[in-house]
Amino acid sequence: MTKGACLCVLFIAASGASLAALEWPTAEIHPARFFGQRAEGRIERGIVLEDVSIVRAAGNGTRVISMETNRDMSGFPGTLGNAVIIAHDDGLLSIYGNLDSLDRIGSQTQFETGMIIASAGTSGWTEPASLLFQVSDQERKTVLNPLLVLPSRPDSRGPSIKNVIAVAANNQIAALGTAKFIRQGQYRLYADISDMIDGSPTPLCPFRVSVLVNGSEQAAIPFEILKEEKGKLYLDKIEYNSTTLYGDPERIYLGSITLNRGRADISIIARDTAGNEKSVLFGLQID
Amino acid sequence: MNRGESAAGIGQFVKRVEGKKGADGGMNAPLVIRTEKNRGFGCHKLRKDLPAGTAGTDRVIRVGSRYRDGAETPETRRDGSVYCAPLGAIGQAERTVLDINPGHNRPVLEQEGSSDAKIRVRRIGTRSRLQRMGKQRLYCIFHVPIIPLETMNIKGNLKYVIIGSVVFLIIYMFVAAVPIGPDISFSPVWTRDITAAGIPEAKAATTAESPDTARAEAFKESGLEAFILGNRWGYFTPDGRILSCGETAERASASIDSWTVYPQQARNTKVFRPDGSLKMTVAASGYVHIDAERTFLFLPEGDAVSQYGDDGVVLWTREGTAPITAFNSSPAGTVIGYADGRLTCVRADGSDAFSFYPGGSNYQIILGAAISEDGSLAACVSGIDRQRFLLISIKDGQYKIVYHAWLEGNLREQAFVDFEKNGNYAFFQTEGGLGIADCKRHAVHFVPVDGRIQAVGECPGDSLFVALSGSHGNYTISAIERPNHLIAKNSFRADNAFLIQRETAVYLGIDTRISRIEIRGIK
Numbered sequence: 001m002t003k004g005a006c007l008c009v010l011f012i013a014a015s016g017a018s019l020a021a022l023e024w025p026t027a028e029i030h031p032a033r034f035f036g037q038r039a040e041g042r043i044e045r046g047i048v049l050e051d052v053s054i055v056r057a058a059g060n061g062t063r064v065i066s067m068e069t070n071r072d073m074s075g076f077p078g079t080l081g082n083a084v085i086i087a088h089d090d091g092l093l094s095i096y097g098n099l100d101s102l103d104r105i106g107s108q109t110q111f112e113t114g115m116i117i118a119s120a121g122t123s124g125w126t127e128p129a130s131l132l133f134q135v136s137d138q139e140r141k142t143v144l145n146p147l148l149v150l151p152s153r154p155d156s157r158g159p160s161i162k163n164v165i166a167v168a169a170n171n172q173i174a175a176l177g178t179a180k181f182i183r184q185g186q187y188r189l190y191a192d193i194s195d196m197i198d199g200s201p202t203p204l205c206p207f208r209v210s211v212l213v214n215g216s217e218q219a220a221i222p223f224e225i226l227k228e229e230k231g232k233l234y235l236d237k238i239e240y241n242s243t244t245l246y247g248d249p250e251r252i253y254l255g256s257i258t259l260n261r262g263r264a265d266i267s268i269i270a271r272d273t274a275g276n277e278k279s280v281l282f283g284l285q286i287d
Numbered sequence: 288m289n290r291g292e293s294a295a296g297i298g299q300f301v302k303r304v305e306g307k308k309g310a311d312g313g314m315n316a317p318l319v320i321r322t323e324k325n326r327g328f329g330c331h332k333l334r335k336d337l338p339a340g341t342a343g344t345d346r347v348i349r350v351g352s353r354y355r356d357g358a359e360t361p362e363t364r365r366d367g368s369v370y371c372a373p374l375g376a377i378g379q380a381e382r383t384v385l386d387i388n389p390g391h392n393r394p395v396l397e398q399e400g401s402s403d404a405k406i407r408v409r410r411i412g413t414r415s416r417l418q419r420m421g422k423q424r425l426y427c428i429f430h431v432p433i434i435p436l437e438t439m440n441i442k443g444n445l446k447y448v449i450i451g452s453v454v455f456l457i458i459y460m461f462v463a464a465v466p467i468g469p470d471i472s473f474s475p476v477w478t479r480d481i482t483a484a485g486i487p488e489a490k491a492a493t494t495a496e497s498p499d500t501a502r503a504e505a506f507k508e509s510g511l512e513a514f515i516l517g518n519r520w521g522y523f524t525p526d527g528r529i530l531s532c533g534e535t536a537e538r539a540s541a542s543i544d545s546w547t548v549y550p551q552q553a554r555n556t557k558v559f560r561p562d563g564s565l566k567m568t569v570a571a572s573g574y575v576h577i578d579a580e581r582t583f584l585f586l587p588e589g590d591a592v593s594q595y596g597d598d599g600v601v602l603w604t605r606e607g608t609a610p611i612t613a614f615n616s617s618p619a620g621t622v623i624g625y626a627d628g629r630l631t632c633v634r635a636d637g638s639d640a641f642s643f644y645p646g647g648s649n650y651q652i653i654l655g656a657a658i659s660e661d662g663s664l665a666a667c668v669s670g671i672d673r674q675r676f677l678l679i680s681i682k683d684g685q686y687k688i689v690y691h692a693w694l695e696g697n698l699r700e701q702a703f704v705d706f707e708k709n710g711n712y713a714f715f716q717t718e719g720g721l722g723i724a725d726c727k728r729h730a731v732h733f734v735p736v737d738g739r740i741q742a743v744g745e746c747p748g749d750s751l752f753v754a755l756s757g758s759h760g761n762y763t764i765s766a767i768e769r770p771n772h773l774i775a776k777n778s779f780r781a782d783n784a785f786l787i788q789r790e791t792a793v794y795l796g797i798d799t800r801i802s803r804i805e806i807r808g809i810k
Contacts, residue, residue, distance in 0.1 A: 040554075047589040064652045064671050065612055065626065066700050073515050073785060074741045076614040076699060077538065077574035080589040085610065085626050087650050087671075093626060095610055097589060109699065122551055125573060125587040132589070136609040138627045143590075143608050164339040221541065231605040231631070231639070233590075242606075 003245055015068075021090055021149040022058035023113050025133050030200065032115060032130060035145035036223035037205035041249075042242040043226065043233065044205070046134030047097065047112065047146050048127075052120035055131055057111040058150075060093045062087040066102045069123045080132055081123025091139035092149065097132030098124030106119070143233065147207070147273045158276035159195040159206040161268055163251060166190075176266065176282040184261045184286045189219070190251035195272045211254050212267040219255025222278035259286045351494040365799075408614055471751060471774070471808040473766075473793075477527035478544070478802040481519060505530060506562040513541040513561070516796045517783040520546060521578060522561050523801060525792060531561070544580040550701045558582060567599040578616045585611070592623060594637075603637030612701060613653045613753065619662025624653025630646035630667055630679065632658060641665075641686040648673045657703030664726055668694070668702040676715055676731060690729040695719060703740035712769075714743040721754055732771030737763045737778070744788020750809045753793055766806075 022204050026049050033039055034050040062135060066082045070184035082098030084105065087093055100121025111117070122128045137145040151217040158221050174182045189211055194203035211219040221240055226233045234241040254268065269279040417659060510525045520539040521532035533539070535548045545566050549556045559565055569575050569584050571593070573651045576583040582595045591606040592614065605623060613624030620634045628651025632640035640662070648670020656667040665679040665686075674697055678690040696718030703716040706726075714722040719744070720736035738757035746752040751774070754765045764782045765776040783795040793804040 007745070008461040010665055031346075040587050042586065042588060042591075045590060062671070063699055065613065065654065066648050072741070072783065073513070073541070074578050076583075076611075076705065077540065078611060079574050079587050080583050080610055082611065083589070093574060093609060095589075095626070097610075122340065122653060124589075132608070134589070136627055138609075141608050141627065141629075155446045157524075161673070163768075226608065228606065231603075231607075234609070247674075 005130055020218045021088070021092065022094060022135070022146070023056075024150055025056050025058045025094070025096060025117075026052045026131060027054065027056075031197070031204060032127065032202055032221075034195075034205040035147060036221075036226075038246045038252075038287055041098055041246050042236070045143050045226065046132060048213070049133060050129065052129055053263070055096055055099060055117045055120055057086060057114050058117045058133070059086070059088050059092075061088040061094070063087075063105070063109050063111060064093070066105060067175055068086050068102060082118070082121065083124070083132075084107060084117055086179060087138070091137060092144070093136040094136055095132070095134040095136065097134070098122070098126050098130055103218075121277060129269045137225070140225075140230065145183070145207075145224050147222060149186035152166075152273060153197065155197045155272060155274035155276060157196045157198060158278040159193060159270035159272055160203075161270055161278055161280045162192040162246045164189065164191040164280065164282065165251065168258075176284070179284065182259065184259050186256055188256050189254040189266075189268075190248050191254055192251045193268075193270050195270070197278075206270040207273045208271045209254060210251070210269045211257060212265075212269070213257050213259070214265050215267075216264075218257045221252070221254065256287060257285070261286050311517075319729070373641040391682065394444075397545055415483055442761050469482050469808040471806065474801040474805045476792075478800055479523070479527055479529050480800050481514075481516065481521065481529055481532045482799045490752075503562040503564065506560070511543050511561060512547065512786055512787055512794060513542055513543050514787075514796050514801060515539055516785060516793075516798065516801075518547075519799075523794075525789075525803070527803060529801070531563070531629050538574065540575055541577050542577045545577050547575050547577065547584070549575060554593045556584075567595065567597060569595055570599060571601075576614075579581075579799075580617070581616055581618075581621075583614075583616070583621075583777050586688065590625065592621075594621065594633075603633060605631060605633060607631070613656040613667065613704070615657040616705065617658045617662060618661045619660065622656045622658040622667070624656040624667055624669070626652050628652055628669065630656060630665075630669070632665055632679075632686070634662070640684075643686075645669045645675075645688070647675055647691075653706035654698055654700070655715060655727060657715075659706040659713075659726075660708050661710060664706065664710055664713070666704055666706065666715065666724065668698065668704055670749055671697050671699065674718075676722060676724065678713065678726060678729070690724070690726075692722075692724075692731045694722070703743070705743060708745055714740070716740045721756070721765075721767070723767075723769075725770060730770075734765070734767055734771045734773050736765050736776075739765050741784070742786040744786065744793060746788055746790055746809075751789050751806060753786065753806075755784060755795075757784070759783070762797075 028051065030049055032045055032050040033044045035044060037044040037047060063084060064087045065085050067078055067080065070078065082099040083095065083097040084099065085093055085095050085205050096117055098120055099118040099129045100123065101118060104116060104118050120129045120131045120155045124132055125130055132242050133146055135146045135149060137144045150178060165173045166176055166182065166189055168185055168187055186218065191208055193206055195206045205223055209221045210217055222236050226235060229238060232241050247253060264284045266282045267279055269277060271277045293631060298351045339642055369638060458491045472504045499689060509522060511522055513522055518536060519534050520541045521654060522530045537548050537550045540546065541546045545558050546558050547556055547558045553574055556569045557565060558569065558575060560565045571584055573584045573586045584593045584595060586592065589610040591604060591613060593604040594602045596602050606627040608630060609627035610657045611623055611624045615622050618633055618635065620640060628640060628644045628646065630645055630653050631642040634640050645667065649672035651670060654668045656665065658665045663681055665681060667677050669675060669677060674694045676692045676694055677688055680687050680689045694717050698716060698718045706713050711726055713726055715722040715724065716739065717733065719733060721734045721740055723732045723734065736754060736756045738761065741755040743754045746751040751766055754767060756763050758782065759782055761778060762781050763776055763778045764786065766774050768774050779797065781797045783798055787794040789808065791806045793806060795802050
């Protein structure tokens with residue numbers, strides 16, 4: 001192995017180690033939803049783990065708040081239910097929602113990785129015995145995909161791409177799987193894209209989706225961070241907010257593309273966090 | 288003079304110090320300071336080895352009030368001599384005389400910060416040869432005129448003193464008399480058991496979408512109050528009629544305007560008026576929160592909230608990059624606090640009044656926030672490690688932090704923050720109890736209160752208000768006189784409790800009972 005290759009391997013290893021800033025908050029990992037996934041027509045802010053018994057601290061840190069389910073008239077009904085938020089040294093906040101009770105925490109303020117916080121319960125807006133786990137970056141003022149800071153899991157299954165449609169400005173719909181000719185113009189692309197992981201039957205959200213027209217990337221959705229602008233959260237671009245991204249009840253909005261007269265090869269590529277990739281190619285004649 | 292003696296003597300009215308000349312002509316013998324305290328006399332010994340005598344000169348030390356420093360009036364002594372000697376003892380450093388602080392001409396242990404009673408040495412010097420006759424004297428002159436004891440004819444004046452005192456006391460009793468107000472008392476007016484039989488129609492009303500007209504009329508009367516007690520909610524009137532009482536295993540939200548119940552995974556929640564008629568449907572997922580006539584929906588992801596109009600249309604939505612940790616609304620707007628330390632204020636029309644990070648703490652977080660009834664003030668409790676209270680003025684489209692106070696301790700739970708309706712005071716939870724902010728004078732007061740603040744009564748004016756604190760199991764009701772005088776408190780055991788105060792009427796709910804208590808005797 002050459003010296004350059006060795007350095008490259010070391011850099012990748014170091015990068016991987018530093019990225020895994022947190023540990024999984026549960027021993028058994030049964031994901032129900034991933035970051036960015038559709039959840040009640042909106043963008044999921046973290047990951048939802050189901051069949052959870054014990055919830056543990058994902059990293060060393062300081063508890064900044066414990067929130068109790070409000071059942072009287074003195075507060076507001078937070079949908080995280082009983083929740084704990086821990087601040088970590090690197091400016092990250094790890095958020096644990098839908099806990100059964102906060103009694104176990106008591107007056108504990110300092111947490112170490114793996115320390116028991118509570119059991120999952122029914123206090124928040126999610127399925128019973130599920131954990132709502134989110135990561136917020138206080139320094140960059142973003143919501144972070146927890147998979148970016150959690151150890152990667154072995155996964156050999158790639159995403160799937162189905163039901164791709166192009167919607168014209170006049171709302172005329174063309175199914176790219178069957179259409180051979182469409183008119184030139186601007187189109188909004190939608191597709192049913194999901195990712196499966198080993199040992200789980202639940203369809204999850206991919207990590208990145210790209211749209212290429214004749215080899216040129218015209219749209220991309222990185223499911224990495226959520227930014228906020230004017231009280232609205234979005235992925236990468238303001239157009240990828242809850243309203244637009246999941247406006248179609250079954251498909252994800254992939255972006256807007258412009259098709260000019262002639263031959264057009266439209267590629268849609270979906271990738272998961274393990275690097276598994278799936279792509280589909282549609283060859284169209286543009287009139 | 289050692290330190291203890293000095294400190295003891297300075298706080299008292301020292302009138303005269305006399306000492307006997309020692310064998311060497313100085314004051315080597317113990318000196319006695321005669322002091323007057325509360326018109327009596329006490330004695331304090333001076334140290335034996337006062338260095339004044341070793342200097343071989345006669346010394347005079349004048350001790351005077353600091354208010355008379357500028358006068359420098361020579362004092363006439365009993366023997367007719369006048370002291371006006373310069374500083375410094377012959378052959379001896381002045382600081383060795385009576386522990387004088389060099390350069391300041393005062394005893395080292397002089398009581399700093401004292402007012403009139405402050406006595407200090409001003410001049411130290413030698414007496415002239417003519418003045419060195421008889422006993423050596425050390426005069427201490429206080430700010431009150433000194434009448435030599437020997438010149439007072441006590442026996443002759445005593446009867447006048449006594450008569451004068453009696454006359455003064457009699458006059459004082461009539462002139463300075465202040466009428467004593469009535470004692471403050473808490474009088475129970477009524478108590479109702481909300482589970483008692485006799486209100487079946489009320490239970491029906493909480494499930495009916497189309498109530499009968501007669502029932503609707505009953506709910507129109509003014510003064511209707513809403514309650515939530517555990518898994519029961521409903522309405523009652525000031526005269527003690529329980530108009531409705533529903534029971535649910537789910538969650539409930541209620542105000543004097545409307546109510547709703549919804550499950551854990553709530554979708555398309557229906558909101559009803561107090562009489563049970565359908566007001567609107569919130570066509571989305573999340574938890575409905577009703578605050579007076581305003582309806583909000585907290586969205587499932589935990590960092591977003593929408594306000595709905597009476598027709599079920601979304602008025603505005605705000606999403607944040609961290610979970611919502613604080614929320615409060617008034618007719619003028621809504622204030623939202625987030626776990627990442629951002630505080631956002633939304634006007635009633637949906638526009639942003641402000642959105643900023645108060646900061647100032649090691650960990651930024653908004654633990655509680657509130658907006659005043661007219662929307663001119665907002666307040667919040669923020670931060671961990673250097674927690675603080677902020678008062679924010681909102682005026683002409685601008686916002687400004689007009690007051691802040693650092694708080695002791697670190698509260699790590701959601702904090703109660705609320706304004707009085709007139710905006711004069713804000714109440715907030717601290718780790719040690721209840722904080723009361725005077726929004727006009729920009730000052731905060733603290734009252735030690737046990738447990739989490741649940742409610743603070745509304746009683747405008749400089750009067751008494753009540754606060755309910757605690758949580759499932761133990762509650763405490765505290766009566767507090769403004770600004771921070773805790774005059775009474777009582778703890779009780781209960782699974783659930785609520786408190787509403789309207790002027791002098793206090794409604795206290797405990798598990799299955801609601802009571803009205805009238806506060807009598809307050810202004």
